[in-house]
Amino acid sequence: MHCGYFDAGVCRSCTLMGIPYDRQLAGKVAEAEQLLAPWADAVWLPPVASTPEAFRNKAKMVVGGTVDAPTLGILDADRRGVDLQGCGVLADGLRDAFPAITAFISRARLEPYDVPARRGELKNVLLTESPDGRLMLRLVLRSTESLARIRKHLPSLLEELPRLAVATVNLLPEHKAVLEGDVELPLTADETLAMRLDDVVLHLRPGGFFQTNTAIAAGLYRQAREWIDEVSPASVWDLYCGVGGFALNVAAPGRQVRGIEVSEAAVEGARISAADAGLDVIFEVGDATALTADAAPDAVIVNPPRRGLGAELCATLDGSGAHTIVYSSCNAESLARDLAAMPSLRPERVRVFDMFPQTGHYEVMVLLRRR
The missing domain is CATH 3.40.50.150 (Vaccinia Virus protein VP39)
Structure with a gap:
């Protein structure tokens, strides 16, 4: 590869x-x-x-950049965003979803969290794909400040990304190097992602571990x-x-x-x-x-x-x-x-x-x- x-x-x-x-x-x-x-x-x-390649069913993307040009990926040595939306080990369905998600971040005015300045709201985007191509999106935020804007613009994201089955806001107010917090706020009616493996269907909830x-x-x-x-x-x-x-x-x-x-x-x-x-x-x-x-x-x-x-x-x-x-x-x-x-x-x-x-x-x- x-x-x-x-x-x-x-x-x-x-x-x-x-x-x-x-x-x-x-x-x-x-x-x-x-x-x-x-x-x-x-x-x-x-x-x-x-x-x-293209084997990972989940993407754990740190958000960087700006509201108008967000990056999804990792942070560099200076704790600035490095965009990795084309990462080849991620499943095709995850990579295909990123443009709609970055556009949504800009539309909802979700300010990426600036680690050195300890300023901003959106820390991480956690995206999981089921075997049938449906998606679970979790937006890791510092607070509920942007929740109303997220709900306002969610219908447009669902229209652009019809495979999106489950969406939530996860709250992580602390300044620490972890992916998610303890509080999960549902945005969609469905709160579990069905993962069919052979003849068994596993229901994955936000925060639940799956390989x-x-x-x-x-x-x-x-x-x-x-x-x-x-x-x-x-x-x-x-x-x-x-x-x-x-x-x-x-x-x-x-x-x-x-x-x-x-x-x-x-x-x-x-x-x-x-x-x-x-x-x-x-x-x-x-x-x-x-x-x-x-x-x-x-x-x-x-x-x-x-x-x-x-x-x-x-x-x-x-x-x-x-x-x-x-x-x-x-x-x-x-x-x-x-x-x-x-x-x-x-x-x-x-x-x-x-x-x-x-x-x-x-x-x-x-x-x-x-x-």
Whole structure:
């Protein structure tokens, strides 16, 4: 893949840009194999490759420039806006939507936030595309000062961008380097974006986590379902369940499935998905690390953040009655630490899923069985 932004030195986020994709993937597999070398008996399945470009279903764009000439992209070393609307790793549908959004910013007189001066209103534009091309737009603002103008000009944006299904204002009044705040104000009647992956529809609410690469996410869910169905457990818990992708995919008649997630928005979306699909899956807002060994089900699926499970949860799982663990990790280093902390569970199969082409990041899924 060729990227003019990378060649010009204005954006170096894609650290592997310019390296042939087959070499990128081989390097990721080699790194994962090295980190998981202590478990030499595990069988490595062929890696799941991604489309090397236009794979990202979400864009997290910092707003810069001026009201009349806004930029969507990143900030440079001087904290000024760098426009990246043509970024090649973003899905075509996201890039096609940017002109209408920038025109809307100018029409509604949304002043881009000036980080050095700590002045302005619009901080970030967060845009997500569903597999059927519908969009969720979140405008991250410092206050509600411009809310009336946004509502006034929203009909024109919806006319120019008919694929826009969900729009919200997110409030982030603090001057800090985060993407979004805690308060979400809906602008449209629809408040969830339907994400269909194979035969499961996931309802994504603003603030709910969803994997960046739709095709690879579907591959992860298929693999987890295959491994879970092989052992046919009577009960499964999905820890760090997000919008419920794993839990809903492993649901089956007679199987008790429960998802636990700290994000209320994600759990609310997961409950809608379960109800629409007619699946008897329980979703709870809670801390995954609060699991106790005596409450553990037959099988557990874990998909933790980059820091991994941590010593406490590893000890709980290791001492529990769960006979099967499916561990989906976005950080092979923390994965290796966690596997070492669960000696009663033996990795049987491992597979790399390339969620993030052009970067050094990837997902690894491991099937563990009790010794």
